[in-house]
Amino acid sequence: MATKKALTGVKRHSLSLIFLFVGSLLILFTMLTLFNMIFRQLVFDTGGLLEAAADPEVIESIVLTLYCSFLATLIGAILGTPLAYVLARHDFLGKTVVESVIDLPVVIPHSVAGIALYALFMSRSPVGGAFSSIGVVFEDSMWGIVVAMLFVSTPFYVNAAREGFQSINPRLERVARTLGASHWKSFYKITLPLTVRHLFSGAVMAWARGISEFGAVVIIAYYPMIAPVLIFHKYTTHGLAGSQPIAVLLILICIGVFILLRVSSKYWEKKK
Amino acid sequence: MKKVKNSKTGISKILAAAIVAIVAVAAIGGVWYYTTLETEEKVLKIFCAGSLTLPFEDIEAQFEADNPTVDVQLEPGGSVTRVQKITEHGEECDVLASADYSLIPSMMMTEDSDYTDWYIIFAVNRMTLAYTDNSKYADEITADNWYEILRRSDVKWGFSDPNMDPCGYRSPMVIQLAEQEYGDDMIFEDLIEANCDITVSEDAGTYIIDSNLTDLNPDTNRLAIREKSVDLVSMVQEGGLDYAFEYSSVAKQHDLNYLELPVTIDLSSADYADLYKTVKVEKTTTTSTGKPIVYGLTIPNNSPNPELAAEFVEYIINESGQTVFNNNGQPPVIPAVTNDISKIPENLKTYVVQ
Numbered sequence: 001m002a003t004k005k006a007l008t009g010v011k012r013h014s015l016s017l018i019f020l021f022v023g024s025l026l027i028l029f030t031m032l033t034l035f036n037m038i039f040r041q042l043v044f045d046t047g048g049l050l051e052a053a054a055d056p057e058v059i060e061s062i063v064l065t066l067y068c069s070f071l072a073t074l075i076g077a078i079l080g081t082p083l084a085y086v087l088a089r090h091d092f093l094g095k096t097v098v099e100s101v102i103d104l105p106v107v108i109p110h111s112v113a114g115i116a117l118y119a120l121f122m123s124r125s126p127v128g129g130a131f132s133s134i135g136v137v138f139e140d141s142m143w144g145i146v147v148a149m150l151f152v153s154t155p156f157y158v159n160a161a162r163e164g165f166q167s168i169n170p171r172l173e174r175v176a177r178t179l180g181a182s183h184w185k186s187f188y189k190i191t192l193p194l195t196v197r198h199l200f201s202g203a204v205m206a207w208a209r210g211i212s213e214f215g216a217v218v219i220i221a222y223y224p225m226i227a228p229v230l231i232f233h234k235y236t237t238h239g240l241a242g243s244q245p246i247a248v249l250l251i252l253i254c255i256g257v258f259i260l261l262r263v264s265s266k267y268w269e270k271k272k
Numbered sequence: 273m274k275k276v277k278n279s280k281t282g283i284s285k286i287l288a289a290a291i292v293a294i295v296a297v298a299a300i301g302g303v304w305y306y307t308t309l310e311t312e313e314k315v316l317k318i319f320c321a322g323s324l325t326l327p328f329e330d331i332e333a334q335f336e337a338d339n340p341t342v343d344v345q346l347e348p349g350g351s352v353t354r355v356q357k358i359t360e361h362g363e364e365c366d367v368l369a370s371a372d373y374s375l376i377p378s379m380m381m382t383e384d385s386d387y388t389d390w391y392i393i394f395a396v397n398r399m400t401l402a403y404t405d406n407s408k409y410a411d412e413i414t415a416d417n418w419y420e421i422l423r424r425s426d427v428k429w430g431f432s433d434p435n436m437d438p439c440g441y442r443s444p445m446v447i448q449l450a451e452q453e454y455g456d457d458m459i460f461e462d463l464i465e466a467n468c469d470i471t472v473s474e475d476a477g478t479y480i481i482d483s484n485l486t487d488l489n490p491d492t493n494r495l496a497i498r499e500k501s502v503d504l505v506s507m508v509q510e511g512g513l514d515y516a517f518e519y520s521s522v523a524k525q526h527d528l529n530y531l532e533l534p535v536t537i538d539l540s541s542a543d544y545a546d547l548y549k550t551v552k553v554e555k556t557t558t559t560s561t562g563k564p565i566v567y568g569l570t571i572p573n574n575s576p577n578p579e580l581a582a583e584f585v586e587y588i589i590n591e592s593g594q595t596v597f598n599n600n601g602q603p604p605v606i607p608a609v610t611n612d613i614s615k616i617p618e619n620l621k622t623y624v625v626q
Binding site for chain 1: 435436490492497498506511556
């Protein structure tokens with residue numbers, strides 16, 4: 001936490017400058033890696049990029065990726081918001097265990113997660129069998145992609161939502177209730193509006209995480225091919241020249257969507 | 273960081289300093305450990321086909337136990353890319369072992385690309401059908417009826433993507449070769465064409481299998497196609513699939529049961545090379561022709577440690593090496609065969625015939 005001791009102008013200056021320099025190295029690392037690829041693609045192989053953008057197979061796979069991750073995020077948000085609220089507001093026996101379980105998907109190697117998901121959701125398993133009796137099949141289907149993305153993206157949403165709820169003083173809810181609001185109403189009218197920014201940025205992170213998933217998806221649903229699988233397929237069969245345009249296209253579309261989301265959430269904030 | 277009360281400042285400062293010191297020592301110590309580890313020992317670099325990783329790890333352990341100052345480093349990968357690392361990227365390696373011995377004469381022994389003048393054929397692999405005791409009809413399946421069992425509508429089976437994995441393009445080859453072996457010209461149609469978008473056509477005695485598609489569109493209720501054959505191993509073990517086409521090495525190394533298919537269709541014997549080459553698979557990139565899966569090795573001219581490399585090769589082709597390959601489902605060629613016995617290192621001559 002920031003100390004209240006006032007820093008002298010020079011000191012503050014040197015601290016900020018050094019921090020700025022050190023911090024920019026990290027940003028530079030990320031940007032150079034990505035921009036180098038994007039730049040080379042745009043300048044030296046514009047044709048390849050346009051070709052990829054005009055290929056229905058590529059566009060279908062990118063749209064499928066964005067959509068499946070959106071579905072996974074939606075399911076994660078519907079189930080994860082109540083969980084995050086409970087974790088933020090209540091202490092109970094085994095809470096640390098629950099919190100660790102939420103984080104587990106981050107540490108499990110993705111191919112292992114894929115095999116575990118396959119074992120649970122294959123149509124021959126009890127769970128997968130129950131779903132397939134109502135027409136939901138996971139092997140080589142959109143639903144397989146969604147569960148894999150849900151599995152890996154859950155921690156990002158739940159953790160962001162929990163931090164959001166924790167940042168709201170429970171007294172506000174109590175005041176609302178002393179004024180006659182029900183638990184439901186105080187949650188809906190007070191807590192939710194104040195945390196919506198956290199929920200939103202958690203959802204964006206979860207969505208992004210879903211889009212980038214490869215290892216878990218490829219085991220349960222090799223087909224239909226999501227963009228990361230298609231990129232790997234093209235890399236194996238056609239090398240860098242075949243895979244890079246698709247990767248750059250995916251990055252450009254994602255950057256576009258991210259900026260749009262961030263700007264609109266900023267605008268939303270201001271309006272309030 | 274948490275704000276601390278003044279009375280505890282001293283202790284927490286010491287604690288913080290201790291933590292910083294531990295982290296710094298761990299970070300620097302780790303770097304020191306790993307860098308000196310590499311410099312103190314002599315490094316023997318081995319490029320090998322991915323499917324040779326496990327047996328080569330066994331041989332590596334034996335070799336390092338006998339030669340404690342040598343660090344054997346395996347770099348497994350696709351055989352073609354292994355060779356290209358030497359011929360195109362100019363990388364140095366001490367032993368090259370390819371899953372297709374013919375890559376050595378065709379890519380390393382030409383006038384333009386002269387990296388060696390000999391090779392040794394030391395082991396083979398075979399296409400098999402892998403399964404577990406829980407697979408449907410596991411108690412009935414034999415080398416005579418496997419294609420009948422795969423035809424049954426309640427059986428699920430798989431092979432890997434022909435465009436992504438050599439085991440993948442060899443699987444439809446086996447199925448096409450089976451038509452002649454069993455005298456049943458519906459096998460390919462029933463197993464492949466009915467379940468996915470791969471097709472076959474005949475042209476003057478050669479069968480051309482067309483898998484030039486990114487999406488092979490398998491019927492999920494019957495057939496699973498995956499990026500690589502190892503993914504199918506997990507699926508068979510989990511019971512989601514009953515059977516998968518795998519190399520005998522992969523099946524054995526993962527403790528699966530496997531069906532030994534007739535030598536006329538399992539791509540394991542150089543004696544049937546003429547028969548195997550009657551099937552071809554058109555992929556999204558190139559066309560692959562049926563060939564026996566025969567492993568070959570050589571010591572490239574640019575090897576930094578040729579004597580040590582020759583010693584390592586001896587561990588591969590001597591009796592204990594043969595045991596290792598047998599245990600890994602890659603039957604050794606006994607005795608190993610070379611193209612030119614006058615060119616191979618002296619210590620290997622007793623193990624090899626021309």
